[in-house]
Amino acid sequence: MAHISIVDIARLAQVSPSTVSRALQNHPRISPERRAEILALAEQLGYRPSQVARSLVTGQTHTIGAVVSDVTDPFVAEVLKGVESAARSAGYGLLIAMSNRDPAQEMTAATALLDHQVDGLIVISSRAPEHYRQLPRQRENLAGGVAPVVLLNHGYSEAGVYSVRVDNAGAASAAVTLLSQLGHRHIAFVAGPTGGQSSQERLAGYLQGLTANRLPPLPELILQGAGMLEDGWEALAALQAMRPRPTAVLCYNDLAAIGLLAAAARAGVNVPDALSVVGFDNISLSAYTIPPLTSVEQPKAAMGKAAVRTCLRALAGEPAPPIVMSGQIILRASTGVCRQSDCT
Amino acid sequence: MAHISIVDIARLAQVSPSTVSRALQNHPRISPERRAEILALAEQLGYRPSQVARSLVTGQTHTIGAVVSDVTDPFVAEVLKGVESAARSAGYGLLIAMSNRDPAQEMTAATALLDHQVDGLIVISSRAPEHYRQLPRQRENLAGGVAPVVLLNHGYSEAGVYSVRVDNAGAASAAVTLLSQLGHRHIAFVAGPTGGQSSQERLAGYLQGLTANRLPPLPELILQGAGMLEDGWEALAALQAMRPRPTAVLCYNDLAAIGLLAAAARAGVNVPDALSVVGFDNISLSAYTIPPLTSVEQPKAAMGKAAVRTCLRALAGEPAPPIVMSGQIILRASTGVCRQSDCT
DNA sequence: TTGTAGGCGTTATCAG
DNA sequence: CTGATAACGCCTACAA
Secondary structure (H helix, E strand, C coil): CCCCCHHHHHHHHCCCHHHHHHHHCCCCCCCHHHHHHHHHHHHHHCCCCCHHHHHHHHCCCCEEEEEECCCCCHHHHHHHHHHHHHHHHCCCEEEEEECCCCHHHHHHHHHHHHHCCCCEEEEECCCCHHHHHCHHHHCECCCCCECCEEEECCCCCECCEEEEEECHHHHHHHHHHHHHHCCCCCEEEECCCCCCHHHHHHHHHHHHHHHHCCCCCCHHHEECCCCCHHHHHHHHHHHHHCCCCCCEEEECCHHHHHHHHHHHHHHCCCCCCCCEEECCECCHHHHHCCCCCEEEECCHHHHHHHHHHHHHHHHCCCCCCCEEECCEEECCCCCCCCCCCCCC | CCCCCHHHHHHHHCCCHHHHHHHHCCCCCCCHHHHHHHHHHHHHHCCCCCHHHHHHHHCCCCEEEEEECCCCCHHHHHHHHHHHHHHHHCCCEEEEEECCCCHHHHHHHHHHHHHCCCCEEEEECCCCHHHHHCHHHHCECCCCCECCEEEECCCCCECCEEEEEECHHHHHHHHHHHHHHCCCCCEEEECCCCCCHHHHHHHHHHHHHHHHCCCCCCHHHEECCCCCHHHHHHHHHHHHHCCCCCCEEEECCHHHHHHHHHHHHHHCCCCCCCCEEECCECCHHHHHCCCCCEEEECCHHHHHHHHHHHHHHHHCCCCCCCEEECCEEECCCCCCCCCCCCCC
């Protein structure tokens, strides 16, 4: 009697297993007293239904899978926190797998999750959304339908693929406008990982912001990066070598911005006096950098929760339109008016 | 024909389902050609075994659960990364649930995971290890055994409860010794969450370090905290108000240290000249703070992997002794020789 | 080496 | 409202 089951309860309650099953799932057609009696018995016996057996017949595992690039990235972690909370309060378990920012590993991870028969998939920062087109089609979940895929921060559109994202371009553009209004005319950009859609969108927004403010979009102002601490750190030297030297820089994310701040401090470059720095994501650490970092806030936990809602909606067969949230600039001390001679 | 199954393959291959089953799991007693033929067919049909059905009969879900205090904590995230990688490469899925640092939620989370029938549990930074004594006993997994619980950074000892941790006391003590050798005589401590075992151990190590270096362990030098950015931030004022004023401070973790660094910069307190700061965890950000933070490195990913190994070992019925890893001080610029008049 | 039959714990479809 | 009975997909004695 390893695990007490529904038939054990049935025996003790002098009823059939089906009755117990019905009592347990609040089935309408069962007499209140019977149900109460059975529920009490189950409670007292410490009965826990076998999700596995249930899944086998219902075709649903009540788990959703999350493919994340890297839990170690604060942005990802905060989104994941929202996902976990929403999933669990909806009675769903959360299975995670990491892609380490690699498209191939991303598919491996997704496949592993699908093999564990998650009901749906949430992908945080996909690098290979095209592949999901094939994946779920050949892998059907137990209910016989394809597992819905919710892309977070990716606008890929396809049947069975949903999306929740932030208006990256708009926010990046707004950040450039802010800098322009502070008098900056030479604004550099530390780009994100090539292949990431949010990278492209933020870059596009940066360029849009420049032209909107009548500033020339110069290719040499764009530095490569991958959204990591090191990228910002390394960007400083390049920034310093430019002529004219940029007085402001927008970073793909806060991590890069923090790396840049560290390099600036090390090199004796005063922020914001000699260089204004703007990040993106507004991770919690950004309020504690030196100086505190101006950043674009993304509703990270809300995005995670929205992704779960979208996923559950899709699972229920309800329409689940793409969600686009908007970023908001949080002004802190890393940005200031331009002090250089050639500023407006 | 929602999902292609073992009997579909059997029909097409003109064999019985059991033969297919055997071929799929590399059973010894099956002719090579049959196996090859079946494997090819399965491959070509895109067959994926139903983990659910398999679990129902084998009693194992091939998933392990992780209860984490908060994925947003960099230390936790890095450990989790190790856990995920080890779990997945062992063919295990990883189910996570957050406790938000609350003992009650921790048990809810653990229960949710156990309800999803994870084979084992890994708890990162437990606040209520006593409860696991009861939990797994009443909840047995499908195999009829209790699910092993691996406590990370907690030395609770009990049958069925395993542990992987770092020598917190030793490392904290070593950190104090380092500060003492730099000439500091008034060393404060920003404590971690009450209720966490690592908090207690680090505090104990701090006290041991003081006495080992013939410094008086004064209660007023110990500040409350919970291992978050705000705690370090708020600690500064208290530190400044002390007489004699401490010239060095050891923090429960890097997050608190980073908050302290921010507050110091804001208040014009030079680090390390006026105040030396030491963190704990050596999260990746700590190399990029201003100044870079001296910290106690913990082998975070390795601890995560060790936890998985321990869990699998327990699952296999093999002995899985407690693992204690050691920390190592990473010297950076946030610590320096004491410059005050009353230093040695 | 291969096939047959039974069962894992639950839900669901029928009758009663 | 309740009780048999048949799946769900797979594994595993046991038999051939």
